Amino acid sequence: MSRPRIVIVGAGFAGYQTARTLSRLAKGAAEIVLVNPHDYFLYVPLLPEVATGILEPRRISVSIPGTLPDVRLMLGEADHIDLDGRRVGLVDPEGNRREISYDRLVLSAGSVNKLLPIPGVTEHAHGFRGMPEALYLRDHMTRQIELADVADDPAERDARCTFVVVGAGYTGTEVAAHGKLFTDELAGHQPSLRDREPPRWMLLDIAPRVLPGLPGHMAETAERVLTRRGVEVAMGVSVAEATKEGVRLTDDRFVPTHSLVWCVGVRPDPLVGDLGLPTEKGRLCVDEYLNVPGHPEVFACGDAAAVPDLTQPGEITPMTAQHAWRQGKTAAQNIAASCGKGERSPYRHRDLGFVVDLGGFQAAANPLRVPLSGPVAKAVTRGYHLAAMPGNRVRTGADWLLDAALSRQAVQMGLVRSDAVPLENSSPELPVRTYA
Numbered sequence: 410m411s412r413p414r415i416v417i418v419g420a421g422f423a424g425y426q427t428a429r430t431l432s433r434l435a436k437g438a439a440e441i442v443l444v445n446p447h448d449y450f451l452y453v454p455l456l457p458e459v460a461t462g463i464l465e466p467r468r469i470s471v472s473i474p475g476t477l478p479d480v481r482l483m484l485g486e487a488d489h490i491d492l493d494g495r496r497v498g499l500v501d502p503e504g505n506r507r508e509i510s511y512d513r514l515v516l517s518a519g520s521v522n523k524l525l526p527i528p529g530v531t532e533h534a535h536g537f538r539g540m541p542e543a544l545y546l547r548d549h550m551t552r553q554i555e556l557a558d559v560a561d562d563p564a565e566r567d568a569r570c571t572f573v574v575v576g577a578g579y580t581g582t583e584v585a586a587h588g589k590l591f592t593d594e595l596a597g598h599q600p601s602l603r604d605r606e607p608p609r610w611m612l613l614d615i616a617p618r619v620l621p622g623l624p625g626h627m628a629e630t631a632e633r634v635l636t637r638r639g640v641e642v643a644m645g646v647s648v649a650e651a652t653k654e655g656v657r658l659t660d661d662r663f664v665p666t667h668s669l670v671w672c673v674g675v676r677p678d679p680l681v682g683d684l685g686l687p688t689e690k691g692r693l694c695v696d697e698y699l700n701v702p703g704h705p706e707v708f709a710c711g712d713a714a715a716v717p718d719l720t721q722p723g724e725i726t727p728m729t730a731q732h733a734w735r736q737g738k739t740a741a742q743n744i745a746a747s748c749g750k751g752e753r754s755p756y757r758h759r760d761l762g763f764v765v766d767l768g769g770f771q772a773a774a775n776p777l778r779v780p781l782s783g784p785v786a787k788a789v790t791r792g793y794h795l796a797a798m799p800g801n802r803v804r805t806g807a808d809w810l811l812d813a814a815l816s817r818q819a820v821q822m823g824l825v826r827s828d829a830v831p832l833e834n835s836s837p838e839l840p841v842r843t844y845a
């Protein structure tokens with residue numbers, strides 16, 4: 410009898426964990442195929458540390474062939490799913506079209522930057538969802554500081570030394586917290602900047618406080634650390650218009666800047682919307698077994714799926730790595746059950762807490778609901794990330810040790826340019842164009 414073929418679309422937290430658990434359960438009895446545009450699992454929560462030169466990009470990129478030897482990696486981006494014919498169509502990195510049939514399908518394509526209809530934002534802002542955007546931002550910050558140092562016009566110098574982050578969720582808060590430390594250090598190396606005011610950072614959100622959705626003590630810690638560091642935290646304010654010269658805020662202030670980082674949230678990968686199946690908030694509806702109703706052979710999990718939250722009836726689980734990772738495990742077990750191995754079980758998980766790295770010795774954390782801040786929270790945060798990463802732990806730890814002992818390597822590689830990482834991009838995991 411031929412082995413069933415299980416095709417998983419997307420190798421992020423949900424898809425990687427589905428493949429990993431399935432390969433352990435199946436022990437060769439099924440063919441597991443992972444479709445992904447790149448050959449690594451990206452540990453997204455440490456992306457701000459790549460953008461600010463603490464970690465090298467490969468540290469948070471865990472090789473799929475290197476860690477999942479029994480899984481067949483099919484490089485490419487799925488762009489068509491034929492639910493009746495049970496086939497996935499994809500385009501490989503060299504532009505060739507391919508097709509693969511499946512007996513079971515897992516949709517775990519994650520999310521992309523959320524857009525809002527604000528004039529000029531699509532043209533002048535950059536998101537923060539994938540590796541290309543993180544590498545672009547690192548170069549961009551370095552370049553702005555280096556160009557500011559030689560600017561004859563004080564207005565140009567000030568604009569280049571001003572960085573605006575929109576969205577004070579964990580992504581925007583971490584980007585502003587790490588970014589401020591990074592640019593302060595960069596400016597300290599520049600002869601005409603080192604004795605001036607340090608670079609200006611603003612963190613904006615229409616919400617009344619930073620880290621909306623996380624416990625109040627984490628927001629208080631984050632706001633205190635940011636303010637002490639010199640980041641202007643402006644709540645209840647957003648961008649009304651973005652131009653080449655700067656941003657006009659909703660309170661009518663104009664802030665001259667060349668740096669607008671868009672962290673207002675994410676929306677499910679467009680692949681999901683194209684299926685013609687029911688969605689909730691753009692996410693594919695599944696039942697508590699992560700099964701797509703009416704299609705017993707199709708499962709979905711992670712940011713792309715609207716998974717009922719059995720711990721909060723009527724709600725769907727939030728878009729977090731914690732949920733995506735655990736849903737991947739449940740999806741794998743339920744697929745194995747559908748092939749006759751084990752019993753299927755519903756997805757149920759209560760948050761174990763959250764960690765927000767604020768750079769330096771600062772973090773805010775609530776492991777198992779214990780409120781922590783300062784160096785203790787930082788140690789918990791780093792320990793949590795190391796434990797959660799499926800590989801590269803020693804190298805990541807080594808980078809952290811080096812960063813504690815040495816100054817950052819502030820050089821621009823110039824490999825990812827502005828037009829390679831447009832905000833409106835259905836594939837933030839890949840640069841639109843690279844200049845090597």
Ligand SMILES: Cc1cc2nc3c(=O)[nH]c(=O)nc-3n(C[C@H](O)[C@H](O)[C@H](O)COP(=O)(O)OP(=O)(O)OC[C@H]3O[C@@H](n4cnc5c(N)ncnc54)[C@H](O)[C@@H]3O)c2cc1C
Pocket residue numbers: 418419420421422423424444445446447451453454455456457485486487488517518519520537538579580678680710711712713728729730731732733764838
């Ligand atoms: C900067 C940042 C920091 C974060 N920090 C935290 C944190 O501290 N804690 C936390 O819980 N959550 C955090 N999150 C959220 C968390 O990263 C996401 O909820 C999580 O990654 C969702 O997992 P996923 O598997 O659904 O999607 P992803 O991890 O995004 O993976 C999706 C995968 O699918 C691939 N893909 C996309 N489209 C296709 C396609 N058409 N064909 C094939 N493959 C495709 C992508 O390349 C990617 O590999 C953070 C997010 C960001 C952006």
